[in-house]
Amino acid sequence: MSANTPSRLEKVLANGHFAVTTECGPPRGSDLGVITQKAEYVKNHVDAINVTDNQTSVTRLCSLSCCIHLKQLGLEPILQMVTRDRNRIALQSDILGAAAFDIHNILCLSGDHQSFGDHAQGQNVHDLDSMQLIQTARHMRDEGAFLGGDAIQRPPQMFVGAAANPFADPFEIRVPRLAKKVKAGAEFIQTQCIYNLDKFEEWMKGIRDRGLHEEVAILAGLTPFKSAGMARFMKNKVPGMDVPDHVVKRMADQPKEKQPEEGLKICTESMQRLKEIEGVSGFHIMAIEWEQKVPELVEGAGLHPRPEI
Amino acid sequence: MIVAEQKPIEEIIQEIQDDHSVLILGCNECVTVCEAGGKKEVAVLASALRMHFMQQGDQKQIEEKTLERQCDSEYLEELRAQVDRYDSVLSLACGAGVQFTAEKYPSTAIYPGVNTKFIGVTEEQGYWTERCQACGQCILAKTGGICPVSRCAKRLLNGPCGGSTQGKCEINPELDCAWQLIIDRLSSLDKLDDYEELVPIKDWSPDRAGGPRKVVREDVTS
Known part of the structure; x- marks a missing residue:
């Protein structure tokens, strides 16, 4: 794999290193200090930082402004964009907005349904879906043109990513679905949080059987549990999440004060096992409101220091 | 109806x-x-x-x-x-x-x-469900005869999303995931390979996005 864009993340992968990304959720207000603080925790331990786009449909500070802020702090942002809230005009406009500040990574998503959020009565857009947003970002970059056909002055140079959930149903479609995202133009994939490693390995085998791991960099998604309650919530309440009973039990068997430590331990062990799977190119650590623990996880998995690019 | x-x-x-x-x-x-x-x-x-x-x-x-x-x-x-x-x-x-x-x-x-x-059907007496949103450009030939525009909560043309669980939609456990239905139907027609064809970006201008619509048939106008 050779790099097509100035993306640092792409270069780390192209040079054959495991990549490490993390994410931070913007605040429910206009204080960028929250982003500065989260960035401070992780800046020496990751290659790039995703900024979520109104995740779970709860209205927040926009991903784009937080990405610009990270860029101005000298860090590498990954702009998350969902197709729920903007039509093709706004999506392309915001991609240019990011490109204007030399943001070189985008993650294309459809987004959680608005009924989960704070404006359940709102309309959803879905003029495009996530696959079509991948195609759009690639088209703008590779053809230097808008979907409508007109040329773009100074086109975006973005490394284009997508999400994959190996655990959602129907399972038999999960490998073909990834193939479809690759066909659409996805260059990196960040997966849903992995707790069921056996099932993830089965999915990866399907990926390797089709040679997809040669075409796309797969970053394994991880979220450490803070408590047994969180493990139960993820298991029972979060759609498309697969948390095996033995993992919940392992958390619950610990006294409350030791549960955070156990959660981090499970996460580190998972990363060590995932590193051995052929086709896993890196990790995407989603330490939800626990960003200060990212360095410990990265070090625990033997992924520190990050390569100089 | x-x-x-x-x-x-x-x-x-x-x-x-x-x-x-x-x-x-x-x-x-x-x-x-x-x-x-x-x-x-x-x-x-x-x-x-x-x-x-x-x-x-x-x-x-x-x-x-x-x-x-x-x-x-x-x-x-x-x-x-x-x-x-x-x-x-x-x-x-x-x-x-x-x-x-x-x-x-x-x-x-x-x-x-x-x-x-x-626009929907009577599934049984007293139970009606949606089937069509009159998008103006029917894609049912590509989706196993099941419409993702009207039956997927995100109207994904290349679904399913990551929230599909045991055949049900993430927004309501009683609602069938349209993409599960599409995949099941493509499987039973032995056409699952069709799933991997990307459904292109849709022209929504024949939908309500294009303004109030009309159909004019000169061959039948009096």
Whole structure:
């Protein structure tokens, strides 16, 4: 794999290193200090930082402004964009907005349904879906043109990513679905949080059987549990999440004060096992409101220091 | 058919409360089939309203009529001789019927008595579900005869999303995931390879995005 864009993340992968990304959720207000603080925790331990786009449909500070802020702090942002809230005009406009500040990574998503959020009565857009947003970002970059056909002055140079959930149903479609995202133009994939490693390995085998791991960099998604309650919530309440009973039990068997430590331990062990799977190119650590623990996880998995690019 | 549901009676009462004479106007098409605005529902609603206003000491005159269709000039003409006798007409037709009635009778107030819900089917008696959003450019040939525009909560053309769990949609565990249905159907037709074809970016201009739509057939215009 050779790099097509100035993306640092792409270069780390192209040079054959495991990549490490993390994410931070913007605040429910206009204080960028929250982003500065989260960035401070992780800046020496990751290659790039995703900024979520109104995740779970709860209205927040926009991903784009937080990405610009990270860029101005000298860090590498990954702009998350969902197709729920903007039509093709706004999506392309915001991609240019990011490109204007030399943001070189985008993650294309459809987004959680608005009924989960704070404006359940709102309309959803879905003029495009996530696959079509991948195609759009690639088209703008590779053809230097808008979907409508007109040329773009100074086109975006973005490394284009997508999400994959190996655990959602129907399972038999999960490998073909990834193939479809690759066909659409996805260059990196960040997966849903992995707790069921056996099932993830089965999915990866399907990926390797089709040679997809040669075409796309797969970053394994991880979220450490803070408590047994969180493990139960993820298991029972979060759609498309697969948390095996033995993992919940392992958390619950610990006294409350030791549960955070156990959660981090499970996460580190998972990363060590995932590193051995052929086709896993890196990790995407989603330490939800626990960003200060990212360095410990990265070090625990033997992924520190990050390569100089 | 177009599926509708009668408005709460409190809302209907509010619509007509200032009028002395009201015609409740049913429609013998879709709203009859979905039991929201046919002759039977007109009669039941008229009785309930008469009783309500009588209890209020309001001698409102409430009459009943059901047309063959309210979306057709020919049948709407049947009202012409009597419409002036009423302060208002409470139409139990779909939104198209309500509006067409209003267009034909500009000096009479026309109120809706139902909420028009969707284009759908009767799965069983008393149970209607959506099948079509009239997007104007049918893609059912590519999706195993199951429509993701009307049946996927995110109208994903290349689904399913990551929230599909045991065949159900993330927004409601009673709702089938449209993409699970599509995949099952493609499998049973031995066409699962079709799944991997990317459905191209859709032209939404034939949808409501392109403004109010019309169909003109010169071969059948008189």
